[in-house]
Amino acid sequence: MNQDQFNFIVYVCNWGPHAAYMELQDRGADIPLEIKMVRVPCTGRIGKALLFKPFEMGADGVLLAGCRSGSCRYGVGTENAASNTEDTRKILELLGIQKNRLRFETFLPDEPEKLLDCLKSFVRDIKAMGKSPVPRKRAAEEAAPLAMADILTRYDVHSCQDCGKCTSACPLALSGKAFSPRAVAHDAITGNLDSEAFVENVWSCLTCGTCYERCPSAVNFPEFIRDARHFLKQNRHDGHEVHGGFFQSLMRTMTAENLTMNRWSAVPPEIKTDPRGKVLFFGGCTPYFDTFFNRHLGVTTSSITLDSLRLLNFFDVVPAVLPDERCCGHDLLWTGDVENFKRLARLNADMMASTGVTEIITACPECYRTLAHDYKEQGFDLNVRITHIYDFLEREIGKNAVTFKDFGKAVTFQDSCRMSRFEGRPELPRTLLSKMKPQGFTEMQDSGKSAVCCGNSGWIGCDSYSKALQVKRLKQAKDTGCDTIVTACPKCQVHLACAMENPFRDAQKELGVKDLVSLVAETICWE
Amino acid sequence: MKKEVIITGFGGQGIVLAGKVLGNAAAIGDGRESTLVQSYGPESRGGACSAQVIISDTMIHYPYIRSADVLVAMSQSGYEKYIGQLKDGGMLLYDRDLVQPDDSIKEKYAVPATRLAEELGRKMMANIIMIGFITSVTEVVTLDAAKTTVTESVPKGTEKMNLDAFGKGYDYGLSRLKGLERKAAGKTGAMS
Numbered sequence: 184m185n186q187d188q189f190n191f192i193v194y195v196c197n198w199g200p201h202a203a204y205m206e207l208q209d210r211g212a213d214i215p216l217e218i219k220m221v222r223v224p225c226t227g228r229i230g231k232a233l234l235f236k237p238f239e240m241g242a243d244g245v246l247l248a249g250c251r252s253g254s255c256r257y258g259v260g261t262e263n264a265a266s267n268t269e270d271t272r273k274i275l276e277l278l279g280i281q282k283n284r285l286r287f288e289t290f291l292p293d294e295p296e297k298l299l300d301c302l303k304s305f306v307r308d309i310k311a312m313g314k315s316p317v318p319r320k321r322a323a324e325e326a327a328p329l330a331m332a333d334i335l336t337r338y339d340v341h342s343c344q345d346c347g348k349c350t351s352a353c354p355l356a357l358s359g360k361a362f363s364p365r366a367v368a369h370d371a372i373t374g375n376l377d378s379e380a381f382v383e384n385v386w387s388c389l390t391c392g393t394c395y396e397r398c399p400s401a402v403n404f405p406e407f408i409r410d411a412r413h414f415l416k417q418n419r420h421d422g423h424e425v426h427g428g429f430f431q432s433l434m435r436t437m438t439a440e441n442l443t444m445n446r447w448s449a450v451p452p453e454i455k456t457d458p459r460g461k462v463l464f465f466g467g468c469t470p471y472f473d474t475f476f477n478r479h480l481g482v483t484t485s486s487i488t489l490d491s492l493r494l495l496n497f498f499d500v501v502p503a504v505l506p507d508e509r510c511c512g513h514d515l516l517w518t519g520d521v522e523n524f525k526r527l528a529r530l531n532a533d534m535m536a537s538t539g540v541t542e543i544i545t546a547c548p549e550c551y552r553t554l555a556h557d558y559k560e561q562g563f564d565l566n567v568r569i570t571h572i573y574d575f576l577e578r579e580i581g582k583n584a585v586t587f588k589d590f591g592k593a594v595t596f597q598d599s600c601r602m603s604r605f606e607g608r609p610e611l612p613r614t615l616l617s618k619m620k621p622q623g624f625t626e627m628q629d630s631g632k633s634a635v636c637c638g639n640s641g642w643i644g645c646d647s648y649s650k651a652l653q654v655k656r657l658k659q660a661k662d663t664g665c666d667t668i669v670t671a672c673p674k675c676q677v678h679l680a681c682a683m684e685n686p687f688r689d690a691q692k693e694l695g696v697k698d699l700v701s702l703v704a705e706t707i708c709w710e
Numbered sequence: 711m712k713k714e715v716i717i718t719g720f721g722g723q724g725i726v727l728a729g730k731v732l733g734n735a736a737a738i739g740d741g742r743e744s745t746l747v748q749s750y751g752p753e754s755r756g757g758a759c760s761a762q763v764i765i766s767d768t769m770i771h772y773p774y775i776r777s778a779d780v781l782v783a784m785s786q787s788g789y790e791k792y793i794g795q796l797k798d799g800g801m802l803l804y805d806r807d808l809v810q811p812d813d814s815i816k817e818k819y820a821v822p823a824t825r826l827a828e829e830l831g832r833k834m835m836a837n838i839i840m841i842g843f844i845t846s847v848t849e850v851v852t853l854d855a856a857k858t859t860v861t862e863s864v865p866k867g868t869e870k871m872n873l874d875a876f877g878k879g880y881d882y883g884l885s886r887l888k889g890l891e892r893k894a895a896g897k898t899g900a901m902s
């Protein structure tokens with residue numbers, strides 16, 4: 184791809200439209216030269232990740248050419264392609280990439296003229312729009328090559344006593360996977376860095392931090408893994424990104440500087456924000472999650488963001504928001520892509536600095552962790568107070584004449600690894616819960632600092648063992664006799680909802696999932 | 711304008727000190743007239759005790775209260791003993807965890823004074839929290855006068871702690887009034 188030239192990707196289904204395409208080629212028709220044609224077995228197999236990927240790479244338009252409805256060889260291809268296109272267009276729109284840059288059209292084999300017209304008008308329309316706001320090359324953000332010896336020293340991995348306490352506590356090892364943090368530490372120390380086991384294990388870890396809680400030598404295993412992944416990436420060992428790498432792709436796309444985003448478009452008018460507010464609310468990626476998962480999980484993590492804003496308003500805080508807020512970069516940092524993490528951090532940090540706010544509040548444990556610690560550590564000092572919304576709520580509830588309506592459900596609580604373990608504050612959500620009126624609150628067998636992971640972190644390496652782990656976690660939840668799992672992280676909500684769709688789960692009882700922020704917002708009231 | 715306030719509770723809650731602070735704040739801080747009548751007796755060892763405070767712009771001829779504008783109750787027995795003296799349409803302020811008021815009383819304002827004091831680490835500061843609450847809800851004394859008087863009435867070295875407690879009660883009162891306003895405007899919670 185050339186930087187100034189227009190680039191178009193046309194995915195063409197092998198059956199109907201490809202026959203038409205060949206006819207055009209045979210007769211030397213004037214197919215626009217900027218088009219790269221990619222022949223695919225069925226457009227229904229081109230998921231959101233593949234529809235989106237070209238945009239990350241700087242394409243100006245993507246056309247999905249499928250078979251006319253009813254003529255799909257596999258039955259549902261046309262429908263799938265239509266719905267994937269629709270979702271991806273919504274995501275493009277959130278990002279501020281015109282949705283018309285992505286289209287889905289259908290053809291019969293004997294419609295070459297129609298196909299040619301379509302290709303031409305597609306190219307013409309998009310040229311009229313101009314280049315995509317996502318350029319192929321983005322500003323360089325350097326990260327020095329890492330040496331494993333330095334990483335080992337940094338986390339004092341040499342002090343590992345080979346005791347195996349980590350492995351015996353690790354939820355992944357306990358799920359039956361041939362995975363052992365102790366063995367990873369051992370491989371790293373002995374320099375066994377190219378072995379399949381080492382690479383596989385480094386990418387498998389959930390960075391949940393359970394082992395770090397137990398380690399007698401206080402080896403910070405999750406942070407060691409974070410840096411080891413960066414090391415592996417630099418040495419061309421990539422991890423298994425889930426969902427076709429869609430989320431990593433999304434995050435990398437956000438490193439484009441000229442995006443004018445619409446990520447707050449769903450904020451209803453009764454919620455007040457103020458560009459001059461002294462407090463900034465950092466929303467996180469919930470609108471993207473909801474759009475991506477809308478068809479199979481039906482999660483609504485955006486309500487966490489909206490309910491947070493409602494609670495700020497309830498306590499008379501009218502916050503600023505960043506219109507072009509990027510992902511905080513947590514997942515890129517924790518999956519070894521430090522270069523792109525830094526690009527995101529720089530963009531966010533510059534926008535934050537230009538607002539002049541004195542405090543940033545967020546409801547996402549990962550955003551909290553990243554803004555409060557990792558930005559500074561990676562060279563982006565925000566110089567403002569970072570507050571988790573639970574602390575804000577605790578502060579305001581303490582000084583206001585408020586009470587809570589009954590919440591007619593028995594609940595249990597899924598800790599977030601970033602707040603309960605990394606920040607060491609498992610009591611924070613519990614103090615809030617204790618002020619509310621659920622119909623009973625029972626802890627799961629493993630809770631607080633020993634809580635079991637929701638199943639995935641950083642959108643990598645989700646496999647059957649992750650599922651086993653989740654099934655176990657849901658069983659623990661069920662054993663409390665609750666009807667609702669209260670969560671503290673939008674991603675816990677996504678992964679747990681996914682686990683509940685598992686057809687092999689013993690489906691005796693459906694459990695609801697609700698975020699603590701929404702629970703507070705729905706039940707809080709004036710005395 | 712004249713306001714008659716009865717503060718009641720059990721011995722040891724600092725009821726009389728609360729009355730003194732109110733009276734002094736009005737007289738010294740706000741430059742008005744005030745009187746204080748305190749009932750000690752057996753009550754100070756656990757029964758209902760009270761402080762009767764009158765605050766007025768003109769000279770006060772008789773310091774005893776027969777019909778109070780404001781009753782501040784920090785114990786159930788105190789509440790029961792003095793509720794009869796609250797005039798029709800008078801205001802009841804009470805500790806939410808210690809007093810169960812009658813449904814028939816229209817204008818009532820609750821504050822978890824003792825619980826808030828416990829959260830601050832000193833149960834005995836419940837009276838100071840209550841003074842803060844009285845100040846914002848009834849406005850019988852001004853904020854400045856109340857704060858100055860609290861500072862001058864508490865033991866040396868505990869001023870900051872007591873001002874914090876006062877602030878808690880004061881903010882809680884403001885928040886309570888705000889909540890009422892919001893409710894009147896149809897906004898009961900965060901979702902509506």
Ligand code: SF4
Pocket residue numbers: 342343344345346347348349350364365368394397398399400401402
């Ligand atoms: S718990 Fe710590 S010391 Fe023990 S094997 Fe694991 S890393 Fe080594």
Ligand code: SF4
Pocket residue numbers: 349352353354355356363364387388389390391392393394395404405
């Ligand atoms: S961070 Fe979690 S998943 Fe990774 S090794 Fe430790 S306990 Fe296992």
Ligand code: SF4
Pocket residue numbers: 425426638639642645646649677678679681682
């Ligand atoms: S648990 Fe489900 S939603 Fe989460 S990463 Fe795995 S497949 Fe995706």
